Structure formats: C-alpha cells, structure tokens
Amino acid sequence: MSDKVLMKGNEAIAEAAIIAGCRHYFGYPITPQTEIAAYMAKRMPKIGGTFLQAESEIAAINMVYGVSATGKRVMTSSSSPGISLKGEGLSYLAGADLPALVVNVQRGGPGLGGIQPSQSDYFQATKGGAHGDFHMLVLAPASVQEMAELTVKGFALADKYRMTSMILADGTMGQMMEPVSLSFDIEEAPAKPWAVTGTKLERPHNIVNSLFLKPEELERTNFERYERYKYIEENEVMYEEYMMEDAEICVAAFGIAARVSKNAINEARAKGIKVGMIRPITLWPFPTKQFAAAAEKVKAFVSVELSMGQMIEDVRLAVNGKAPVTLCNRAGGMIPAPEQVLAAIEAANKGGN
Amino acid sequence: MQEKRITIFSGHYGSGKTNIAVNHALALREKHSRVVIADIDIVNPYFRTKDSEALLAERDIRLICSAYANSNVDIPALPPEIYAVTDDKSLYAVLDVGGDERGALALGRLVPAIREENDYEMVFVLNRFRPLTRDLDGVFTVMREIEAACGLRFTALINNSNLGAETTEEDVRGSVAFAKEVAAAANIPFWYTTVHESLWHLFSQESEDYRPILLQKRM
Numbered sequence: 169m170s171d172k173v174l175m176k177g178n179e180a181i182a183e184a185a186i187i188a189g190c191r192h193y194f195g196y197p198i199t200p201q202t203e204i205a206a207y208m209a210k211r212m213p214k215i216g217g218t219f220l221q222a223e224s225e226i227a228a229i230n231m232v233y234g235v236s237a238t239g240k241r242v243m244t245s246s247s248s249p250g251i252s253l254k255g256e257g258l259s260y261l262a263g264a265d266l267p268a269l270v271v272n273v274q275r276g277g278p279g280l281g282g283i284q285p286s287q288s289d290y291f292q293a294t295k296g297g298a299h300g301d302f303h304m305l306v307l308a309p310a311s312v313q314e315m316a317e318l319t320v321k322g323f324a325l326a327d328k329y330r331m332t333s334m335i336l337a338d339g340t341m342g343q344m345m346e347p348v349s350l351s352f353d354i355e356e357a358p359a360k361p362w363a364v365t366g367t368k369l370e371r372p373h374n375i376v377n378s379l380f381l382k383p384e385e386l387e388r389t390n391f392e393r394y395e396r397y398k399y400i401e402e403n404e405v406m407y408e409e410y411m412m413e414d415a416e417i418c419v420a421a422f423g424i425a426a427r428v429s430k431n432a433i434n435e436a437r438a439k440g441i442k443v444g445m446i447r448p449i450t451l452w453p454f455p456t457k458q459f460a461a462a463a464e465k466v467k468a469f470v471s472v473e474l475s476m477g478q479m480i481e482d483v484r485l486a487v488n489g490k491a492p493v494t495l496c497n498r499a500g501g502m503i504p505a506p507e508q509v510l511a512a513i514e515a516a517n518k519g520g521n
Numbered sequence: 522m523q524e525k526r527i528t529i530f531s532g533h534y535g536s537g538k539t540n541i542a543v544n545h546a547l548a549l550r551e552k553h554s555r556v557v558i559a560d561i562d563i564v565n566p567y568f569r570t571k572d573s574e575a576l577l578a579e580r581d582i583r584l585i586c587s588a589y590a591n592s593n594v595d596i597p598a599l600p601p602e603i604y605a606v607t608d609d610k611s612l613y614a615v616l617d618v619g620g621d622e623r624g625a626l627a628l629g630r631l632v633p634a635i636r637e638e639n640d641y642e643m644v645f646v647l648n649r650f651r652p653l654t655r656d657l658d659g660v661f662t663v664m665r666e667i668e669a670a671c672g673l674r675f676t677a678l679i680n681n682s683n684l685g686a687e688t689t690e691e692d693v694r695g696s697v698a699f700a701k702e703v704a705a706a707a708n709i710p711f712w713y714t715t716v717h718e719s720l721w722h723l724f725s726q727e728s729e730d731y732r733p734i735l736l737q738k739r740m
Contacts, residue, residue: 169695282593
C-alpha cells in the first residue's frame with residue numbers, strides 16, 4: 169500500500185512546516201487558506217508547539233517578528249487582503265533581517281474581491297510588498313507535492329539569507345487534493361548568533377531593530393542587503409522547462425496556470441505546433457537568464473496568468489524586445505481553460521498579436 | 522444494509538463525503554421517486570454538491586444548498602428549505618455534512634427532529650490516506666468530535682480510502698482490514714469499500730463488500 173497521504177495543498181504546507189521544525193504559527197482565518205490554521209490548531213498542541221489565532225493579520229505578523237528574533241522557525245499564512253494587512257510587518261522583517269515563512273493563498277482582488285483563485289498578487293510579492301527597498305524569496309508551487317517541498321525549502325532559504333520566504337500559491341493550489349510523499353531531507357537550521365536569547369552575562373546584548381538614527385548607517389544596510397540579493401539572483405533561481413528543446417513558441421506560466429498550460433501545450437503539440445514552457449518556481453529571483461536564452465531561439469512568448477498581466481512585465485524585460493510577448497489571462501477568480509491557452513498559442517504561432 | 526429515510530454522510534474533511542452522498546442519492550433515485558440531497562456543508566468554499574447540479578437535475582433529484590454555494594460570497598448560511606428534510610416524511614433524504622466537528626455543528630439544528638423520527642443512518646466516511654485518519658486513535662478522535670458537535674452517534678462506516686487519480690488496486694485492498702478494524706472498534710456495521718470506476722473491472726466479481734463509485738470531475 170502507498171506511503172503517500174492524500175492532502176489538500178493547505179494541509180501539505182502546514183504538515184511540511186512542522187516537519188521542517190516550525191513550532192510557532194500565528195494567523196487569522198481567511199478563505200481560501202483557512203485549512204492551514206485549522207490544521208495547525210489540531211497538530212501544534214500535540215507536539216508542544218504554539219498555535220495562536222491572533223486578533224488580526226497585523227498582530228500575527230508582528231508575533232512572527234518576535235519569535236523570529238529569538239531564532240526559532242516561525243510562520244504565518246493568509247490570503248490576498250490579509251497579506252496587504254501584513255505589509256508593514258513584512259517591511260520590518262526585511263529591515264531587521266529576520267527569517268520567516270509567509271504563505272499567500274491568493275484570491276481575486278482588488279479590495280475584498282472574492283474567494284476564488286487568483287495570481288494577481290504577483291507584483292506585491294515580487295516587487296517588495298511594502299515600503300522600503302527589499303525583496304522576499306517568492307516560491308510558486310504547481311502541485312500539492314510542491315506546496316510541501318517548497319515550504320521545507322522556504323524555511324531553509326529564509327534562515328540562510330535572513331529573509332522572508334513567501335509561498336505564493338492560489339486558491340486552487342490550497343484547496344485541491346493530491347497524493348503527497350512527506351519524506352524530506354531536513355537541513356538543520358544554521359546557528360543564529362544574532363538571535364535574542366538572553367546573554368547569560370556572557371556576551372553583549374543582541375539588538376533586533378529596523379530603526380537607524382544615522383542615514384549613513386541605514387544606507388550601508390541597504391547596500392549590504394542588495395549585495396545579498398545579487399548573490400541570490402545568481403544562485404537560487406528555480407524553474408522547470410517543459411518541451412523547450414525544439415520549441416518555437418514559449419509559454420510562461422506558474423502555479424495553476426502552468427498546469428492548465430501543460431494540457432494546452434500537449435494539445436498544440438498533437439497539432440504539430442512546436443511549443444514549450446518555462447515555469448518559474450522562484451518568482452523572485454526570476455529566471456531572467458532562462459527567458460533571455462529562450463528569446464534567442466523562439467519566435468514568440470505567451471504569458472498565461474490569473475491576473476490582468478503582471479508576470480508578463482518580467483518576461484518582457486528578460487526577452488528585451490527580441491520577440492513578441494502576448495498575454496492570455498482570466499481575472500477576478502476565473503481560471504483560463506486549456507482551449508483559451510491553445511488559441512493563444514495558435515495565434516502566437518501564426519504571428520498574430 | 523437496511524434503507525432508512527434519512528442517510529447522513531459525515532467524516533474528516535476531504536474523506537470523500539460529497540462524492541459518496543451524490544452516488545448514494547443516485548442509487549436511491551433508482552428505487553424511489555422523491556429523493557432530495559441537502560448540502561449542509563458550511564465550511565468548505567470549493568468542491569460542493571452544487572458541482573453536480575446538472576447531473577442531479579437530469580436524474581430528477583432535488584438539491585437543497587446555500588444560495589451562495591460556489592459564489593464569491595463566503596457566508597456559512599443554510600436555506601430555510603433545509604427543514605423539508607425532516608418535515609416532509611415522503612422524501613428520501615441524503616445529507617452531505619461538512620468536514621470535522623466544525624462542519625457537523627450545522628447538523629445539530631436538525632438533530633432533535635431526526636432523533637424523534639428515528640429513521641436514519643449516520644455514516645462515517647473513512648479515507649485512511651488522509652493525514653489525520655491514518656490510525657485508530659486519529660479516526661476515533663475525529664469520530665467523537667463530530668458526534669459531540671452534532672449530537673448523533675455514527676451507525677455505519679464506508680471505506681472510501683483513496684489517493685485520488687493515483688489510487689491502485691493494492692491501495693484499495695490494503696485499506697479494507699483497517700476499515701473493518703475501525704468499524705469493529707466503534708461497534709458499527711461496515712457497509713462497503715468504494716472503488717473508482719477506472720478500477721472497477723478488478724473488483725466487479727467480488728462480494729457486496731465493494732461498490733463502484735463515480736468521481737466528480739476535479740481540477
């Protein structure tokens with residue numbers, strides 16, 4: 169009998185976080201990610217961990233800040249409007265160079281929007297997410313298995329670079345059920361000599377802070393942080409290439425859009441159209457080099473998104489005018505059908521824009 | 522298995538209650554003219570009984586569900602029509618209850634009338650591949666939480682152990698002993714093991730212990 173378990177994407181994130189050593193979860197319910205909190209509420213008390221439903225998203229992200237300052241693995245999760253509320257805290261985490269895992273199971277927006285799946289928080293996730301110069305590591309799962317794997321990876325990257333890792337999923341990924349294997353190699357968390365753990369009168373105080381009284385000093389931290397970002401951009405890009413060897417059309421898609429696109433690509437291949445896909449797994453750092461290399465070979469790109477076209481801007485920057493990039497999209501909680509993607513691929517193949 | 526007027530399906534969320542409820546309603550309709558299926562799931566925003574609306578309409582099975590099901594309105598509301606289940610005793614009713622104790626809370630509203638009439642089955646749907654119902658302790662925790670929340674005891678068990686599209690013959694056969702152990706420990710009858718139609722040819726010669734099940738289309 170199979171060792172796998174059948175899990176919702178949201179549950180897979182929660183269980184993977186526990187396996188990765190996270191014992192502190194703070195959150196506030198919001199559809200379509202509530203199962204993460206519900207799962208943590210059941211599991212954490214049994215393993216000596218902390219589940220706390222905060223009075224708001226803002227409270228939850230600041231509790232994350234507090235636990236992270238003590239060097240423990242910690243997370244919060246929410247969906248689009250709730251992530252906006254966490255914005256201030258995300259910026260403070262970046263300013264204090266604190267590691268954390270934040271999950272955004274996106275829903276349609278803007279505003280209160282709706283509860284159906286969306287990818288329209290791409291800008292928010294990849295371009296900072298709040299005030300000040302900063303980035304988060306943004307991981308985009310396209311299966312329930314990846315929801316689990318990228319959660320484990322997210323904790324490791326967060327600790328390694330003292331940054332927030334964001335899992336950028338969507339309502340479909342959160343709610344759908346698939347078999348998952350939960351055996352992972354867990355990297356031991358690195359030593360955190362900066363953590364606030366009590367000096368025992370044996371060392372100077374550690375201070376975790378994002379306020380700088382001297383602008384020269386604040387500037388220096390910004391430049392140092394961007395040196396780290398540059399290293400990450402060169403070393404941590406993750407992506408999947410699908411049928412790109414002989415491709416003349418390149419689809420760009422992540423998460424649920426990539427799954428729909430795979431079906432459309434298979435149908436297009438059956439019709440003799442040479443089409444492939446680059447699926448970014450890290451949205452920041454973005455696989456810029458891979459798209460730039462593809463631009464030397466293919467005649468057109470199609471960006472498939474559950475938004476009004478956000479990732480398409482990064483694709484266009486990477487392609488740098490060498491080929492047309494068209495958008496195939498639905499928004500507001502709707503998902504493109506494989507037929508719509510197939511039509512966009514056929515149009516790109518004919519050279520239509 | 523004796524047929525009661527009301528059949529309630531409950532269990533850990535994601536165990537397959539909605540699919541089984543729809544399948545049960547379809548089977549009931551083969552024998553009875555007035556069949557109703559009521560979705561009283563106030564927890565799960567996606568994958569609802571309403572997904573089978575067209576099929577149910579085609580088979581002349583009445584669907585009672587929240588006016589907001591499958592919309593963008595995330596309101597845990599039940600329609601007043603729900604009382605038809607207990608008021609109209611000429612109906613054969615299937616109740617699709619939400620997962621876990623949170624979902625079962627909504628059933629409590631109907632329980633006094635269900636108890637009084639005393640013509641019901643409350644069926645625990647088991648999927649041993651779900652993370653919180655993999656051992657006896659886990660299953661009993663979920664069972665007792667549901668019973669405490671709604672005020673009814675389970676009267677039967679269905680084994681719906683599956684890994685979605687990846688389910689193998691071995692997965693199905695391997696789950697039966699555990700399901701029977703759960704039923705025996707809970708002192709309730711074991712009804713049957715479900716088999717997805719794609720695997721049914723491997724089981725069709727078996728005893729009544731196995732039943733074919735049509736799965737709803739999923740993404």
